Amino acid sequence: MDIHEYQAKEILRASGIPVPPGEIATTPDEAVAIAEAYGGTVVVKAQVHSGGRGKAGGVKLAATTSEVREHAENILGMTISGFTVGKVLVTPAEDIDTEAYVGVLIDRKAQAATFIVSAEGGIDIEEVAHSDPDAIHRLTVDPRYGLMRHQAYGLANSLYEDPALVKQAAKIIHQLYAAFTSSGASMIEINPLIVTVAGEVKAIDAKMSLDDSELFRHPALLEYRDLSAEPAAETKAREANLSYVKLDGNVGCCVNGAGLAMATMDLVKYYGGEPANFLDIGGSSDPEKVISALEIITSDSNVKVILINIFGGITRCDDVARGIVEATTRIDIEPPIVIRLTGTNDKEGLAILAEAGFSAFSSMDDVVERGVEMAKAG
């Protein structure tokens, strides 16, 4: 789960990391009031789950009240990478001397949290990695020992020469790791970590993703979920324990298993169609899930055909068949449905479908070909 900059900053602040103050405004009036309370120059920052906010015009310096109002008016309601800006963060501007980058994320290969730091901050770290790979320092934290004192100092030494700055940075790196483990994060990025002209090290921008699988341990963090920042269908899918990603095509896909779901989308494309979505009903056999899945797919008005592809394993075909039949009686499904059903309890499933007047394919290629055909026709 991605969270907003202002939320990430709350977590970092709670871990002791120096982060300038800031408040959230949802209207230009609120933004102006916050800026006036701070006095002086402020920064107005769009709060959306996307990088590149600066380039998109979503981050603006404002020296006067009228500038604050103007920027807040422009940014609120703006669309950045498909996300509509509903909130801005208003925060006092800092006198910046230098900018660095400090990030920590789960590294697949090292199977552990890994720090990435660079004295070149304030810009996209992938660009730095490309243009000047030596400017980037990596450190994998052994989960058996956690971040060790000398390692935090080692990273800090690669950022600064001045011992006073090294000491501040080492402390921040420790606090960042503590925030990472205690919040069940999968990624935290401070970019930039600045040195002010007064010689203080501070985090002035932050990005953070939480591990969905660990959220159950952190009920307070669940409050950070911004439902306005995700499409209603995805919210519904998550609540029903389904994986759903909306795409731009018209062949609605309902599949069990992530790999098979991706392969089904790929096959739709192979046969000349365009998938409308990724949807994995998972390994369970709950007919309710099938009903939710069909509701979610049909909420997309682009969908011309619903393609159900089930290979029973844990999922039992009879349960899926029951869900399909139940869904068609309970909700109004306009697009036609094509079904492929094979694997565990497929005979029972096919019988249930037949009774309700559905037929089903046994081959994945056949069902996809037919689905694409119908989408084109419809």
Added chain:
Amino acid sequence: MDIHEYQAKEILRASGIPVPPGEIATTPDEAVAIAEAYGGTVVVKAQVHSGGRGKAGGVKLAATTSEVREHAENILGMTISGFTVGKVLVTPAEDIDTEAYVGVLIDRKAQAATFIVSAEGGIDIEEVAHSDPDAIHRLTVDPRYGLMRHQAYGLANSLYEDPALVKQAAKIIHQLYAAFTSSGASMIEINPLIVTVAGEVKAIDAKMSLDDSELFRHPALLEYRDLSAEPAAETKAREANLSYVKLDGNVGCCVNGAGLAMATMDLVKYYGGEPANFLDIGGSSDPEKVISALEIITSDSNVKVILINIFGGITRCDDVARGIVEATTRIDIEPPIVIRLTGTNDKEGLAILAEAGFSAFSSMDDVVERGVEMAKAG
């Protein structure tokens, strides 16, 4: 540093372990007032840094107010293993079904914290180890992983059969380990860990030692030091950063290095004398330490002769010589002093001594022989 039962219980309670309430009384009146507030039967328990309190009559059940008063009067002021009882803990009596033992300590060989648990509790664990070694279960905690969930359950399984008790015990074992690491303990013992007739697992007695070397990280725990529970000379030694242990002989020893100090005591015995103390002035070269050491030794009225044995390494002989001379001018030292001084800067040291009218031996055997002779003569 050993702490009292009631202090250990405060730490365990703060870690979430179920511990019955209890309050401290220093007078019989206070004990009665506490018991009346609880109502019902209470236990009156001597608070001293010693095991075997029960056998010594320092733990008594009191069903009535007059019994509380009687026991408090008897226990307060009582001497147990050389410690005078200044405080009693008054705590409600529990309805005990079974008693177990749970302890955790630093194991030298495993180089890590090690749990020792036994379903046979309430008695001396060393006796159980002797009479029924199979009743004892040990588990070393790998410091890299901490106590793992399955390990806590494994220990709990060895204590109880009933899953409800196992669950409570596993939780307590986890909390105990957390208390151990977060307080910098070297030993915590819950004996007994009881099951009440109502099926609750509780810690009703606790013993705890803190690692002196880690106390600097836990300033709050320093408050637990009970100066009334240690001789004034040891308090003074600790404050002066000296190691001092009082013994029963009359040859006062002042040595640099723990091994040499013990060997000096042994040699006193070898030559027919009895050491009055162990005293290690440590590796530093601070003349003030020598002065404190001589003050502490002379505070023991048994001391007939002061034997100074210095082998300079880190410790420089001239510093020690300066300390001796300074001490003899600053404080009134009655017993005669015999000195052995060799090693780093011994020539300078001997010169300083000579100027002040002291002579010194170069051999340890010679100085000890002479010291013992003088103690016998004096």
Added chain:
Amino acid sequence: MAILVGDDTRLVVQGITGRDGSFHTLQMMEYGTAVVAGVTPGKGGQTFEGPDGAGVPIFNSVDEAVAETGANTSVVYVPPAFAASAIEEAVDAEISLVVAITEGIPVQDMARAHAFARDHGARVLGPNCPGVISPGKAKVGIIPGNIVTPGPVGVISRSGTLTYEAVVHLTNAGVGQTTCVGIGGDTLIGTNFVDVLEAFADDGDTEAIVMIGEIGGTDEQEAAQWVQENLDIPVVGFIAGQTAPPGRRMGHAGAIISGSSGTAEEKMKAFEESGIAVAKRPVDIVGLIQSALSA
């Protein structure tokens, strides 16, 4: 022969009394797997009723199960919050192969469990994997027993049902398998493609390999390199997720294109450059494997 599981497998099921655990224990026993013990804390002493009146003793801990039954392999159906601990328990009890079926285990839990397994020299398969089946010998996990058949092909996959899709085509075409291994779709998995490739390379009977990857990470690229440098037998590959958009997690925690890295395109390219025949559709795997076997 076969890899990972076979005639020597003595299985303990962790979470045997749960909904999934009990269902799949029956399936595994029906397939002929030697399920020698079950573990559910607090239910030690009870017996799990298998098919045809066979009973499986239940223990409070894996430790006891191993001591009493000589179990050497475990399968984990424990809920996510406790699953990493269950894996650690199995490793600590000197189980040499732990197959973790559970989906949704916190990543930081798994970082620790994987480290613990490495320290003890134990192999973890998964988590969030369908398990492993050696046709005619043993099934550990949830791969349906009726879609496999003994034969010369080794199958490795990050996916569950997509594996079934591939395997059933092979079986229908009369091409049997030595072992089918699902390595799991999580970000941190214990056994990766190269580990399984090495095992197949050492297995005398595996004559060709099917490797099914998906978007996210670089495991397939490393596997391709390993194949090129070390493997003598032919490999057929398939990658799912050509139509997946970047930055979105496609069901599996590990199936996500980060920036421009981890795409299906680069993985297919790596396969082709390493001499791995790439199937365009799952069904095409059959023809490619048949020509590889007859080459």
Added chain:
Amino acid sequence: MAILVGDDTRLVVQGITGRDGSFHTLQMMEYGTAVVAGVTPGKGGQTFEGPDGAGVPIFNSVDEAVAETGANTSVVYVPPAFAASAIEEAVDAEISLVVAITEGIPVQDMARAHAFARDHGARVLGPNCPGVISPGKAKVGIIPGNIVTPGPVGVISRSGTLTYEAVVHLTNAGVGQTTCVGIGGDTLIGTNFVDVLEAFADDGDTEAIVMIGEIGGTDEQEAAQWVQENLDIPVVGFIAGQTAPPGRRMGHAGAIISGSSGTAEEKMKAFEESGIAVAKRPVDIVGLIQSALSA
């Protein structure tokens, strides 16, 4: 020959700018030890002034010191609160021998540092030890250089000044040493008697060993057993603390009789039963070693 330190030793001093660190660095350099680097965080780039105008470069980290100077051994004079971290830093920088002089390091810090060293195959000597000296070759730590002389006897001790007491008697009697090793008086030490005995056994030149123990723990008993089972050269032993009362810590954190365990009596008995000649007084070590050498 010699053990642990010798002609190949390239030393980095951690805490070189501190009071003890700077004093003993001078002493070590005067003895002829190759002190190639110092470390004090925040003082990187400065130079430590050695005797006769020799300069030692100071670095911010051991890592840098090793990279720039090829240091292979470190000695730690860092204050107790940061000493365990300094040991870990040296181990992480692939230093193979870390000599920890610091007294008063928290025990739980050391449990972690020792685990880290074991994981990396590094040897930690100490903490709370006087270090090691190979007469005429190298001195790492605080053992006075003027009391030792080259010769055939290996010395191992838990104590500092008591070792000096023993060694000076040997030297005065013309009996030189291959290496004198102080293993330290703390509860958790990295290198124990058996480790050093093994090293002496592999050293071609050590013809007899002096082993000086004290009350507390069972290291001496295990050493005695190892001597009996494995060692071909004679050993002379001494145990301090015959007059120590039980339950009281005698200066060293590790020097404490727990209940009835760890007494001088049982250690002397173990020595005798293993054929180790036990000296009653430190001075008696000389005669016993001389007869051992001439036997």
